[in-house]
Amino acid sequence: MFNHIINARKRLKGHANHTPVMTSGTLNKLVGADIYLKCENFQKMGAFKFRGAYNSISKLTNIEKSKGVITYSSGNHGQAVALVGKMLKVETTIIMPRNAPATKLAAAKGYGAIVIEYNPETQSREDIALKIQEEQSLTMIPPFDHTDVIAGQGTATLELFDQAGPLDMLLTPCGGGGLLSGCAIAAKGKNPDCKVIGVEPALADDACKSFKTRMLHTIKNPETIADGTRTTSLGKITFPLILENVDDMVSVSEKQIIQAVQFLFFRMKIVVEPSGALGLAALLNKKVVLRKKIGVILSGGNIDAETMRLILKS
Structure with a gap:
C-alpha cells in the first residue's frame, strides 16, 4: 500500500x-x-479530501468519467469530489445531510455538483447513493473506504x-x-x-x-x-x-x-x-x-x- x-x-x-x-x-x-x-x-x-478525490477520479477510464461519479459526504469529501469533477469535466452527484454546514453545501453546489440533501435521522446516505448509482450507472467514490x-x-x-x-x-x-x-x-x-x-x-x-x-x-x-x-x-x-x-x-x-x-x-x-x-x-x-x-x-x-x-x- x-x-x-x-x-x-x-x-x-x-x-x-x-x-x-x-x-x-x-x-x-x-x-x-x-x-x-x-x-x-x-x-x-x-481540506485534505482533495487528495483522495483527485487520486481516485483521475484514475477512472474515459467511459467511467463520461457516465459521472456519485458520493455521499457530510461536507469536505463532497466538496472535493465536486471540485475534481469540475477540473476533470466529470459530472458529480453528492448526497449530503440537511444539517451539513451551510458553507460546505454551498461550496459543493458552487463547484457544479448535483447536490441531493437527506434527513440523517430517518434516511441512510449509503442507501440513497447506491440506488442512484444503479439507476444511472455512475461510479461510486466513497468518502474513505x-x-x-x-x-x-x-x-x-x-x-x-x-x-x-x-x-x-x-x-x-x-x-x-x-x-x-x-x-x-x-x-x-x-x-x-x-x-x-x-x-x-x-x-x-x-x-x-x-x-x-x-x-x-x-x-x-x-x-x-x-x-x-x-x-x-x-x-x-x-x-x-x-x-x-x-x-x-x-x-x-x-x-x-x-x-x-x-x-x-x-x-x-x-x-x-x-x-x-x-x-x-x-x-x-x-x-x-x-x-x-x-x-x-x-x-x-x-x-x-x-x-x-x-x-x-x-
Whole structure:
C-alpha cells in the first residue's frame, strides 16, 4: 500500500497544493516537544479530501468519467469530489445531510455538483447513493473506504516528512479512517519507529472503541461539533489497516476541541475547523505520551461563520 501512496503523490503533482508546515515556539513550550503542523486547511477546497478525490477520479477510464461519479459526504469529501469533477469535466452527484454546514453545501453546489440533501435521522446516505448509482450507472467514490482515496490522503504525510524531516510521532484526526490509515501507512513507510496516534471526539469515539476491542463499533449521528467525524463507523478497508498500522487511539472532549480551534486562531492566526484541530487538542490536553518531534495533521479549515462565532465566544 505504501507504493500506492508514492504513485498517488506523482499523480497529484501540479494539481494538489503543497501545503505549508507551521511551527510555534509558544506551542512547543506549552507541550514540551517540537511540533510540526501540516496545514491541510490550505489545501484546494480547504481540506485534505482533495487528495483522495483527485487520486481516485483521475484514475477512472474515459467511459467511467463520461457516465459521472456519485458520493455521499457530510461536507469536505463532497466538496472535493465536486471540485475534481469540475477540473476533470466529470459530472458529480453528492448526497449530503440537511444539517451539513451551510458553507460546505454551498461550496459543493458552487463547484457544479448535483447536490441531493437527506434527513440523517430517518434516511441512510449509503442507501440513497447506491440506488442512484444503479439507476444511472455512475461510479461510486466513497468518502474513505476506497484504496485510491486512502492512498491520496496518505500523500499529506509523505509531504510532511519531506518538509519536517523524520518524525517520532504523528497525530491524525479520525472519522471513517481514510486519512488515518493512509497517513499511518505513509509514516511507517518513512520511519517504522514513528508512533501513529488517531484522535476522535469523545462523542464520536467508535474508532477508539473498535481499535481497543478489535471489534467494529458504530455510533449513529454523533452530535459532535467536529462534523467531519460524524461517520457511523470505520470501513471494511480502513478498520484492518488501522489495526495494522496505528499504535493507539485517543479521544478529546467538545471543550478541548473548541480550545484547540481557539489556540490556532488567536495564537497562530489560522482558521481550522473542529475536525481538523483534533490532533492539537490531544496534545494540549496531554492525551499522549510525548516524543521529541511530533507531526500533527490539521485536516481542514471549512467552518461556517455561526460555528466559528460560537467557538470564539466560548
